[in-house]
Amino acid sequence: MKPAPWPVDHPEEGRLLHIEPHGRRFSDARVADLPSLLRDGDLLVVNDAATFPASLLGRTAAGERIELRLLAREQDGTWTAVLFGAGDWRKRTEDRPLPPVLPVGSRFTVVGLPVQIVEVLPPSPRLVRVAFDEDGAALWSALYQGGRPVQYAHTVAPLSLWHVQTGYGARPWATEAPSAGLPLTWNLLLALRRRGVRLASLTHAAGLSSTGDAVLDAALPRPERSDIPASTVAQVEATRAAGGRIVAVGTTVVRALEGRAEMNGGQLVAGEAVTDLLLGPGFVPRVVHGLLTGMHEPGSSHHALLQAFAPSPLLKEATAHAEARGYLGHEFGDSCLVLDA
Amino acid sequence: MKLTGRAVLVTGASRGLGRALMAHFARRGARVVGVARHAPEMEAAAEALRAEGLEAHGVAYDVGDKESIYRLVGVATSLVGPLDVLVHNASILGPTPLPLLLDTACEDFQHVLEVNVVGPFRLTKAVVGNMVVRGSGLVLNISSDAALSAYPRWGSYSVSKGALEHLGRLWAAELEGTGVRFLNIDPGEMDTRMHSDAMPEADRSTLARPEGVAARIVAMVERRSESLPSGSRLEAASLEAA
Numbered sequence: 001m002k003p004a005p006w007p008v009d010h011p012e013e014g015r016l017l018h019i020e021p022h023g024r025r026f027s028d029a030r031v032a033d034l035p036s037l038l039r040d041g042d043l044l045v046v047n048d049a050a051t052f053p054a055s056l057l058g059r060t061a062a063g064e065r066i067e068l069r070l071l072a073r074e075q076d077g078t079w080t081a082v083l084f085g086a087g088d089w090r091k092r093t094e095d096r097p098l099p100p101v102l103p104v105g106s107r108f109t110v111v112g113l114p115v116q117i118v119e120v121l122p123p124s125p126r127l128v129r130v131a132f133d134e135d136g137a138a139l140w141s142a143l144y145q146g147g148r149p150v151q152y153a154h155t156v157a158p159l160s161l162w163h164v165q166t167g168y169g170a171r172p173w174a175t176e177a178p179s180a181g182l183p184l185t186w187n188l189l190l191a192l193r194r195r196g197v198r199l200a201s202l203t204h205a206a207g208l209s210s211t212g213d214a215v216l217d218a219a220l221p222r223p224e225r226s227d228i229p230a231s232t233v234a235q236v237e238a239t240r241a242a243g244g245r246i247v248a249v250g251t252t253v254v255r256a257l258e259g260r261a262e263m264n265g266g267q268l269v270a271g272e273a274v275t276d277l278l279l280g281p282g283f284v285p286r287v288v289h290g291l292l293t294g295m296h297e298p299g300s301s302h303h304a305l306l307q308a309f310a311p312s313p314l315l316k317e318a319t320a321h322a323e324a325r326g327y328l329g330h331e332f333g334d335s336c337l338v339l340d341a
Numbered sequence: 342m343k344l345t346g347r348a349v350l351v352t353g354a355s356r357g358l359g360r361a362l363m364a365h366f367a368r369r370g371a372r373v374v375g376v377a378r379h380a381p382e383m384e385a386a387a388e389a390l391r392a393e394g395l396e397a398h399g400v401a402y403d404v405g406d407k408e409s410i411y412r413l414v415g416v417a418t419s420l421v422g423p424l425d426v427l428v429h430n431a432s433i434l435g436p437t438p439l440p441l442l443l444d445t446a447c448e449d450f451q452h453v454l455e456v457n458v459v460g461p462f463r464l465t466k467a468v469v470g471n472m473v474v475r476g477s478g479l480v481l482n483i484s485s486d487a488a489l490s491a492y493p494r495w496g497s498y499s500v501s502k503g504a505l506e507h508l509g510r511l512w513a514a515e516l517e518g519t520g521v522r523f524l525n526i527d528p529g530e531m532d533t534r535m536h537s538d539a540m541p542e543a544d545r546s547t548l549a550r551p552e553g554v555a556a557r558i559v560a561m562v563e564r565r566s567e568s569l570p571s572g573s574r575l576e577a578a579s580l581e582a583a
Contacts, residue, residue: 046474048423048471048474050411050415050418052415052419136420137398137399137400137416137420140415140416140419140420141400141401141412141416144411144412144415144416145412160408161408161411161412161415162407162410162411165411165467167470168470168471168473168474169470169471170418170422170423170424170468170471171418171419171422172415172419186470186473189473199474200474201471201474201475229475231476
């Protein structure tokens, strides 16, 4: 599927492929049609993680140019990250030179910040845990000053932080935009409210989607942290009890909710926790009824996740249809709603 | 609104009313972040509060700069969590002595609007979406009586404050019923550096102290902000003493 090269000015006009799993059919709609596709009593759950500039250019102690892309902040304050060789987003990740191998204890500098490798993680010497010397306001200010939003070679110009925020983000936990929510304007969200669709949020630390290294990509997504407010747990329970549907905005919300339920015997428990749940064919969702997401290619981990909601042949047929109709993929592309009518 | 544990962001917090507001919010148990252009002054203000055992952070950004907006919101929310209260206090007069409109450079007029109106618009836009999702939040616009009265020579500042207040009313109208509230506050004449820049010959003994004004504003937030109509205009002088 052709990738969308740049954020659009009027995302509500974007296309929406509506897949009805039980009806075994799909149809073409627009993002602006969402209020007519959801029902009074449904609950839309969004990931309110803001996107921070997680692409950090730097040099090793020997002076070699590298890029460090942060994946996640760990509970002890260290960060999981992926090393790239020289260059930046303009070069396809799979064509980037490999970074030098940096063993545990190596010190280097990114965006002016001294940092040290504290662990090299399987399955690749490029997947590391690092500790910055700075913390708190000094660390965050420097990351925001020198970092850039993670972006890929299908985009056409440097992205600003303004391009990668949803309309409702707060804490900077996401290293890549929780992009399913990018088309949701407040015009649309308030229209959904008037329709009787309620809105709830959680914060899920969405990590990198791709590194260009097949071995590493197979290890994604890594375990990810989420914070589910008690009010969201209450809204989910009330919605389900009243026969309403839980509609996740993005695969990160599915992972947060289903992962949390899986850890607690099917119960959604509020608070912060890490999930390593991987969704795919055969997984039976216990919390979520459907999801709004981007257009995902067969073979991607996002596409595998969709198979927990709709049968693979239907997804393949729908994706082929979307491709033929010129739907655009990736973070600024068109949308897909997997939900029964 | 109970302030214990609430996340509060105050712009223009290195001195004057902004610094006093940050201090009063912190002393009422809020987790505060102050923003100002000058890092050492801002850091000193935050450090003084930390020395009292309070949670306060200082960050250096220019609210008139578009690229600073998500940086400052990102740093602030990473430090204190999703914001519950946003205080637009930062503002500039433009060149002093205050010129007549006929003598005001177009660029100076534009710059005042950029800092005093466009900055708060951008910052509000970056912050209140999350407040709406969570169903609560408060935005305070620190204004001036120059928003209402046409005092000669106060041109660009006066226009910016009038626009800021109208922006507050518009936000309130568009987000009515969401739980996010907007209040415009006229703090009155205070003994601040801005006041002495504007009116160097004023008798300082007749001016209110920013600490007292901040105490009244923070007390109002605690006691009445949820019962006042969103979009209201309040005068600090007529607020109950703290």
